Amino acid sequence: MGVLCGLLVWLVLDPIQSRALSEIFQGELELQLDRRAxxxxxxxxxxxRQWQIAAHGLSQHWRLVNHVQLPDWESRQLYPKTYIExxxxxxxxxxxxxxxVAPSQVVLLDAKDRVREIFHQQDTPFPVARAAKGYSGRDGAVVTNVWQAPYLIAWATIDDPHGRKRAVLMLVIPIDEQFLLESQQAVTDDGSVVGLLDADRQVLLSSSDxxxxxxxxxLxxxxxxYLVTSQSFTAYEGSDQNIQFATLISRKRVEQTSQRILASERRERLLEAAAFVAVFSLLFFFVSARLNHFLHRISILGRRALNIEQPVQDRGNQLLVLEAWIQDYFQRVGAAQDEVQREHETQIHDSEVLKSTLLDxxxxxxITVDSAAKVVEVNATAERTFxxxxxHLLGQSITQQLIHTDDRARFRxxxxxxxxxxxxxxxxxxxxxxxTDVNGxxxxxxxxxxxxxxxxxxxxxxxxxDVSERRKAEREIQSLAKFTSxxxxxxxxxxxxxxxxxxxxASEPLLDYWGCELAQTLPLYWRNLVLETLEVGHNREYELASDGQIFSLLLAPIVELGYVNIYGRDITQVRSAEQQSRQHQSELVHVCRVSTMGEMATGLAHELNQPLAAIVNFASGCVRRLQAGIGGEAELVDAMAQITVQAERAGEIIKRLRSLVGKKPHEQILVNLNELVIEVASFVEYEANKRSVEIILDLAGEGLPVKVxxxxxxxxxLNLVRNAIQVLQQVEVSQRRLTLVTCRLDERQVEIQVRxxxxGISPDIMEHLFDAFFSTKESGMGMGLAISRKIIEDHQGDIFVTTELGHGTEFTVILPTDPKLELPGY
Structure with a gap:
């Protein structure tokens, strides 16, 4: 009866509990899989991200920065230079x-994003030019699919010391099995596989196994x-491709885990059912024993009453059979209890191991100590820390072993x-x-x-x-808190x-200038500047002059917190030094102009002599005609007109000389770059003819307005042209050509080329070409090109040189312009 009751309870509860456990397990499984993915x-x-950092770090290396700053780096080759292995x-x-993991290609792009140099780790083809077109102009990285294979392409800008972009470093890294394994190196071996998925075609592009x-x-x-989970990573995804990160977890392992859990639960329920049957059977045994004792007494009374020596068994004693069966059943129950005991001991052992692992x-x-402060147990962290x-510690007093002498009383x-x-x-x-540790x-x-x-x-x-790092951090925080004060x-x-x-x-001078104190409102003008800075969301810089001091104020908005930090800097001495530097530069520029005019004195005298000689000739002719009484009034008027024209021409030459030699304040005016080049060419026309140099003007068809x-x-x-004329004396007369070219690079830049x-120029001279006091002439000061470069930089422009030995040299001057500038008559 007990077994039947136990089986009935088992048949009713097992399906219900199994179904409930399955639902709980499936829900937990979905959460675990999502977390794993x-x-x-x-x-x-x-x-x-580590690859982005590696690319940025490599782009800042001094050797690479120096390499791309070579003057002829961008123009010395027509096609990209390739290195294989x-x-x-x-x-x-x-x-x-x-x-x-190493990149398969390392590529250098120039400032115009053109491929210049390619290093192939192996001799494998790759469309570098196509990859370079994906550069957006900013540092970053993108995961893309090239030739049915995924690649990580990282870009990093290479700037010169002035912060100007000189080149772009591009790393091409194949996302293959090794790449994926390296990215997942901390994952335990749970049978999972990661890869990249083409979501549009549902094709696995790469796999970690x-x-x-x-x-x-x-897929x-x-x-x-496998159970498949795919996720997007928009931070590195290309704009025209839908590549996702896929995680594949073995269904077989998941199902095995589920079966083990269900089997363990079913075994525990079976043991509970066995216990229930045992209790019920024990109760039945006591009842049966009492009934058997009662029947035994009845049997004795019956034998005495009937005077029978041996009991009569018509059908056999069924209770004794039941008792034997119950005894056998209890033996089985005892064996089951022993098994439960062993499993319980195993669970306790596993729990102890888990707790020990957690402690270590x-x-x-x-550290566990007894009431006398003697060590009973320590974990591995304590061993490493002290x-x-x-x-050595077990049984020892923790007070004597670890606590400093000054703190032992407080510890007790x-x-x-x-x-x-x-x-x-x-x-x-x-x-x-x-x-204190073992070393004190x-x-x-x-x-x-x-x-x-x-x-x-x-x-x-x-x-x-151990709060050493926390104390250190607290001291640093306190130090930072005092930083502003x-x-x-x-x-x-x-x-x-x-x-x-x-x-x-230190803000007292600014508060005095504004006429306010702490917790008061700024004047309206500065209050509006603060609000505008919060609206635009980026730093703005202003200057303020107060009581003989000049302050540079940097307004740095903290938009999310709704306030603006103002960082001031006293730049009075800086501005004074800049003014002195500009004055010295102006004087040095003037000295160079006077020196140049002195060197050109012969040519200028010849140019001035031509209109003067014409004036003398026309005036002498008029005198002779008047003395001889010949010639009409029209002829004399025409001769006097020619005298006027030549006099104006001489005056214009003298005016140009005065403008070049005289001291003038720095003033920028709107001029046509083409006319400026023509005027310079006229200055050196005599010297060029004298030295058999052919000057060729290749000017832009449109007017090039610049404010300079x-x-x-x-x-x-004038300095660049005269240098070229002097250098051309080293070649044959038939090859002496000087070309002046003007053109527009874009709507904000124009260019002058002096070829x-x-x-040509040798490399050792090129290295010092723009250095001050460096000259290849016996009588030169060595300041011409240095001053020229400073003048161009003051105009927010650039000057550089390219040369080829035996073929010539080209100086390029780039000046800024504005599309809003208009020349009269254009």
Whole structure:
């Protein structure tokens, strides 16, 4: 009867509990799979970020920066230079790698995003030009599909010391099996596979285990064996491709785990049912025993009444048979209990192992002591933190071994306070102590004591947390908190209502200028500047002059918090030094102009002599005609008109000389660049003819308006042209050609080129060409090109040179313009 009742309960409850457990397991499984997929994608994106950092770090290396700053780097070759397996000089600092993965191609683009140099790690084809077109003009990285294979392409800008873009570094890294394994190196071996998925075609582009999951295979052929989760990573995704990160988890392992859990639960329910049957059978046994005793007494009374020596058994004693069966059943129940006991002991052992592992991997040092403060147990963290072996600490006083002499009395008070806690109290309040390690090094720790109530004694678990780094961080925070108040420069904070919420002591001159104090509102003009800075969301800089001081104020908006930080800097001395520097530069420029005019004196005298000679001739002719009484009035008027024209021509020459030689304030005016070049060519026309140099003008068909200091730009061009004429004396007369070219680069830049057919410039001279006081002439000061470069930089332009030995040199001057500038008559 007991077995039948147990089986009935088992048949009713088992399907219900199994179904409920299956539903709970499936829900938990979905959460675990989703978490596993997110973790895998996070590690992958972190690995992509490491490549971005590697590309940026390589682009800042001095060897690579110097390489792209060579003057002829962009123009010395028509086609990209390719390195296959042989490492170029600009990679001598080492091939870029992240872990064990290296890029297949390292590419250099010039400032116009054209491919200049390619380093192939292996002799494998790759469409570098196509990859370079994906560059958006900013540093970053993108995951893309090229030739049915995924690649990570990372870009990093290479700037010169002035912050100007000189080149772009591009790394091409194939996302293959090794790349995916490296990105997931922290994942345990749970049978999962990660890869990249073409979401539009549902094709796996790559796999972290190509033996199990083939690349370029359809996703549908793996859905029977794997649970697939795909996720987008928009931060690195190309604009025209839909590539997703896929995580494949083995269905077989998931099902095996589910079966093990259900089997374990079913076994526990079976044991519960067996216990129920045992209890019911025991009750039935006692009832049967009483009934058997009652029947036995009846049998004795019957034998006495009937005077029978032996009992008569017509059909046999069925109760005795039932008793034997129950005894056998109880033996089986005992065996089942033994098995339950063994399983329970196994669970306790596993639990102890788990707890031991948790203690050993805890970040805090955990030490258990008895009421006498002697060590009972320590975890591995305590061994690593203090340097003592576990066997050395066991049985020793923790006070003597670890606690500093100055804090031992306080530590004993902490243990006394824990001993006096009532039973059931959780823990004592944490306190700070100074501990020492095996080498005597002092370590500040925070100690918490938790009492453990056992049958015969009371133990204490001490949690010792090393707070050295926290104390260091607190000191740094305190130091940072004082940073603004200790700053010798003004620092203020203004909220979105224009109220001064903070101002350090150095801000006193600014507060006096504004006529306000802390917690007061700024004047209307500055309040509007603060509001505008918050609206635009980026830094703005202004200057303020007060009582003989000049301050540079940087307004830095913190948009999310609604206030603006103002960082001031006293630039009075800087502005004074800049003024002196400009004055010295102006004087030096003037000296160079006078020197140039002195060198051109012969040509200028010849040019001035021509109109003067014409004037003398025409005047002498008029005198002779008047004395002889010949010639009509018209002829004399015509001769006098020619005298006027030649006089004006001479006056214009003298005016141009005065404008070049005389001192003038720096003033920028609107001029036509073509006319400026023509005027410079006329200055050197005599010298060029004298030296048999042919001057060719190749000017733009349109007017090129620029706003420049006319005298300074004429000086730059005159210096470049005269240098070219002198250099051309080193070649044959038939090859002496000087070409002046003007053109428009874009709507904001125009260009002047001075080309000669001379012998070119050697590399050792090129290295110092623009250095001050460097000259290849015996009588030269060596300041012409240095001053020319400073003049062009002051005009926000650029000047550079390219040369080829035996074929000539080309100086290029780039000047800014504005599409709004208009020339009269154009």
């Amino acid at each position: 997110r973790d895998s994608r996070y590690r992958f994106e972190q690995y992509l 042989s490492q170029p000089a600009w990679l001598e600092m080492g091939h870029p790698m992240v872990g064990s 190509e033996k199990r999951v083939l690349r370029n295979s359809k 549908s052929q793996w859905e029977d064996n 991997t805890a970040l805090d040092s955990i 340097g003592f072996e576990r066997d 008070k902490l243990l006394e306070a824990c001993r006096s806690l009532p039973k059931g109290a959780s823990a004592c309040s944490p306190e700070g102590f100074l501990a 090094v002092e370590k500040p720790v925070e100690c918490s004591a938790v009492p453990i109530y056992m049958h015969e004694q009371r133990l204490f678990t001490l949690y010792l947390r 200790e700053n010798p420069s003004p620092v203020l904070r203004i909220n979105n209502r224009g109220v001064i919420t903070y101002a350090n002591a 200091d006319l005298v300074q730009i004429e000086q730059v061009l 000669d057919t001379g012998p």
